[in-house]
Structure formats: structure tokens, C-alpha cells
Amino acid sequence: MSAGNIAERLYYDSPELGFTATVTDIRLDSHEKNEAGEKQQLWQVALDRTAFYPEGGGQPWDTGVLVAVSRSGATLEVPVERVEEDDAGEVWHFVRKPLVEGTEITGRVDAARRIDHAQQHSGQHLLSAVFLSELDAKTVSFHLGTETSSIDLVLREGAERLSEEELQRVEAAANRLIFEDRVLTPRWVPQHVAVAMYEHGDLRKLPEREGPMRIVEMQGVEFNACGGTHVASTGAIGGLMLRRVEKVRQGWRVEFVCGLRAVRAARRDFELLTGVAGSLSVGTGDVPGRVTALLEDAKAATKERRGLIEELACAEAVALVTGAIEGAVIRAVFVGKDMEFAKQVAARATGFGRTAVAGAINGSEGAIALARPAGSMVDCGKILREVLGAAGARGGGSAERAQGVCRAEQVEELVGKLVEAL
Numbered sequence: 001m002s003a004g005n006i007a008e009r010l011y012y013d014s015p016e017l018g019f020t021a022t023v024t025d026i027r028l029d030s031h032e033k034n035e036a037g038e039k040q041q042l043w044q045v046a047l048d049r050t051a052f053y054p055e056g057g058g059q060p061w062d063t064g065v066l067v068a069v070s071r072s073g074a075t076l077e078v079p080v081e082r083v084e085e086d087d088a089g090e091v092w093h094f095v096r097k098p099l100v101e102g103t104e105i106t107g108r109v110d111a112a113r114r115i116d117h118a119q120q121h122s123g124q125h126l127l128s129a130v131f132l133s134e135l136d137a138k139t140v141s142f143h144l145g146t147e148t149s150s151i152d153l154v155l156r157e158g159a160e161r162l163s164e165e166e167l168q169r170v171e172a173a174a175n176r177l178i179f180e181d182r183v184l185t186p187r188w189v190p191q192h193v194a195v196a197m198y199e200h201g202d203l204r205k206l207p208e209r210e211g212p213m214r215i216v217e218m219q220g221v222e223f224n225a226c227g228g229t230h231v232a233s234t235g236a237i238g239g240l241m242l243r244r245v246e247k248v249r250q251g252w253r254v255e256f257v258c259g260l261r262a263v264r265a266a267r268r269d270f271e272l273l274t275g276v277a278g279s280l281s282v283g284t285g286d287v288p289g290r291v292t293a294l295l296e297d298a299k300a301a302t303k304e305r306r307g308l309i310e311e312l313a314c315a316e317a318v319a320l321v322t323g324a325i326e327g328a329v330i331r332a333v334f335v336g337k338d339m340e341f342a343k344q345v346a347a348r349a350t351g352f353g354r355t356a357v358a359g360a361i362n363g364s365e366g367a368i369a370l371a372r373p374a375g376s377m378v379d380c381g382k383i384l385r386e387v388l389g390a391a392g393a394r395g396g397g398s399a400e401r402a403q404g405v406c407r408a409e410q411v412e413e414l415v416g417k418l419v420e421a422l
């Protein structure tokens with residue numbers, strides 16, 4: 001074990017992603033299993049110096065490769081899948097091939113992933129600073145996701161929500177500072193200096209650990225005690241776009257994207273919108289108006305359809321009553337109609353003082369409605385429950401109106417049985 005031999009963190013002072021180092025320790029991490037449940041050997045390697053950022057401060061770890069050359073000249077390239085710092089401060093690189101202690105390696109950090117993380121992370125510093133200066137809203141947590149990132153804000157006292165105007169103002173102010181290309185400067189200060197800065201209000205938070213502290217200054221914007229990786233100046237954040245805002249338990253969650261992520265998000269939105277516009281055969285700017293008009297049309301059509309069904313049900317009931325023997329129970333089965341139609345026909349028949357059983361068959365589904373006129377002593381709910389229940393179907397209702405569902409092929413038979421039971 002290489003206690004007291006903690007790796008030099010190259011990422012603190014340099015954006016350089018390639019480096020040379022020596023393996024100082026290796027240990028087997030065997031608890032990884034693949035999708036088939038087979039144990040896969042995963043090794044953890046420690047180096048005397050590293051440019052790989054371990055997970056921390058809401059920022060995910062770097063990935064990349066460690067390259068070793070054997071005595072025979074063969075090159076061994078080992079992907080780094082994950083990087084973690086342990087409680088003792090040692091940085092462990094997770095690999096699937098062992099590298100023995102003393103091996104000299106060349107490390108290469110995946111540039112696209114690092115740059116993306118530095119953009120989102122630096123963008124978070126900037127966004128939190130702007131929310132504080134513009135709206136007196138304090139950031140209480142930060143999450144860097146694979147697609148979007150978010151900060152959780154506690155609003156100033158008395159503020160109940162974030163308005164659209166406020167969000168646009170913050171977004172514009174953040175992008176203005178990106179345009180101004182403010183320099184980010186990390187420097188190490190003794191703990192007492194950091195404490196003095198905190199007490200003076202220059203630092204919002206102090207790390208809990210002891211010893212020298214790394215303070216990152218964003219020129220003219222803020223100081224931040226942070227061990228993460230940053231861009232050299234705000235211009236490299238590239239741009240910042242606010243996305244969804246939602247209420248969460250501890251305050252308000254604001255999603256945002258920076259740099260190429262903002263471009264990708266805008267590209268996705270544009271493709272979605274042009275797809276919808278294409279389906280509607282209108283220009284993208286006309287989509288909202290067209291959708292509103294379609295919704296209104298659909299609403300009017302539903303209302304009209306409901307009226308037509310009522311009229312049709314009424315006509316069916318009149319025809320049934322007219323054609324039936326005086327005093328007999330009205331019965332009918334309608335194909336291609338639903339429960340609502342059966343209920344309407346049965347209910348209309350009661351308007352002529354008749355008890356009625358109406359069935360409906362729609363594909364494989366069957367529905368049955370039973371209704372009796374006011375003054376009748378028949379308990380529709382009870383009879384329907386008994387008859388349908390005996391056939392393994394379900395239903396229920398009041399003494400005056402009852403309905404149930406069954407299989408399509410049961411409808412005719414159950415209607416007959418109900419008529420017999422009445």
C-alpha cells in the first residue's frame with residue numbers, strides 16, 4: 001500500500017490532458033458483474049501523478065486510457081472506465097487489465113468528455129453567481145447529468161416563483177459574461193485566508209476539510225472554493241441556455257445546458273418542431289395557431305358526435321317501443337355500438353314507461369344496460385349483478401339503472417336471461 005504517496009493532481013494547475021506517470025499501487029476490485037451475471041475482473045490502479053479527475057463536487061469522473069510499453073516493445077492500451085478518490089485522498093483508476101507497480105505509463109484523458117464537463121461545471125459557477133446577483137437566489141445543490149445539468153435554488157424571502165422575465169434576464173446576463181470572456185484563475189490559499197474571505201462574504205461556502213484551499217476566481221464575477229476542472233475563461237463555456245424549471249422539495253430546480261449541449265438541445269427541439277410542422281403542413285411559426293385550431297375542431301366534433309348518438313339512441317328507443325307488445329320488456333342488441341349507446345337506448349325507453357335491456361357489441365367487447373321507469377319496484381342493480389355474476393361477467397348499478405361488461409359472444413344470451421329474470 002502506498003500510504004503517504006498520494007498522486008499529484010495535474011488537473012488542478014494545468015489543462016494538459018496527456019501525462020506520464022508511474023503505477024504506485026494496484027488492487028483487485030472483483031464486485032463488478034456483467035449483464036450475464038459473470039464476475040468480471042476490475043482493477044484499481046494508483047499513479048504517482050494523474051490528470052484524471054475523480055468524481056467530486058457534482059462533476060463526474062474523466063475517462064481515457066493508460067498506455068504501457070513492455071520490455072519487448074509491445075504496447076498495452078488500458079481504458080480507464082471510472083476514477084474515484086478514496087477517503088485517504090488516493091485517486092484510483094478503474095481498469096480491466098492489471099498494470100503492476102512500478103510500470104511507467106502514458107495517460108490520456110478523453111478530451112471531449114473533459115471539455116464538456118468543464119463547460120457545464122464552469123457554466124454552473126457562472127449561472128449560480130448570476131442568480132445570486134440578479135435575483136438574490138442561492139444555489140443549494142448542483143447535478144451534472146449526461147444530457148442536461150441542473151441547480152436547485154432557494155429564492156429570496158417573499159419570492160414565490162421564478163417568472164419568465166426573470167429567467168430570460170438571468171440567461172441574458174450569463175451569456176453577456178460569456179461574451180466578455182472573463183478569465184478563471186485557480187490559486188491555492190492558506191485555510192485562514194479562505195476563512196477570512198468567507199467571513200467577508202467573498203466566498204459563499206467553505207470546504208469542510210483542513211489545509212490549503214483552492215479558490216477559483218471568475219474575473220469580476222465571483223470566488224469559489226472548488227477542486228473541479230474549469231475552462232480558462234468564460235468564453236469557452238460557449239453559451240448557456242436555461243431549460244425546464246420545476247418546483248422541488250428544497251426550492252426550484254433549473255435545468256441548463258452549456259456549449260455544444262446547448263447546440264444539440266436546440267437542434268433536437270428544431271427537428272421536433274419541423275416534424276410537427278410537416279405533419280400539419282404549415283410553417284414552424286404557424287404550429288401553435290394550427291394546434292389550437294385543431295383542438296377546437298376536435299372539441300366541436302366530439303360535441304356534435306355526442307348529440308348525434310343521443311338522437312340516434314332516441315330514435316332506436318322510439319322504434320323499439322312502437323314495435324313492442326304492450327307491457328313487455330324492451331330488448332335489443334346493437335352491433336358496432338358501445339356501452340354509452342346501450343345506456344342511452346335503455347334510459348330513453350323508460351321515458352315511455354317501459355323497462356328495457358340493451359346490449360352492445362364492439363369487436364370482442366360486450367356491454368349491457370338495464371333501466372326501469374320511475375315507480376317500478378324492480379331492482380335493476382341486484383338483478384344485473386346476479387345474472388352477469390353467474391356468467392362470470394361484471395356489472396352493477398342502482399335500482400333504476402344498471403350496466404355491465406362481458407365478452408361479445410355472451411351479449412345475446414345474457415340479454416335473454418335478464419329479460420327472463422325481470
Ligand SMILES: [Zn+2]
Nearest residue numbers: 226227228229
Ligand atoms: Zn468549480
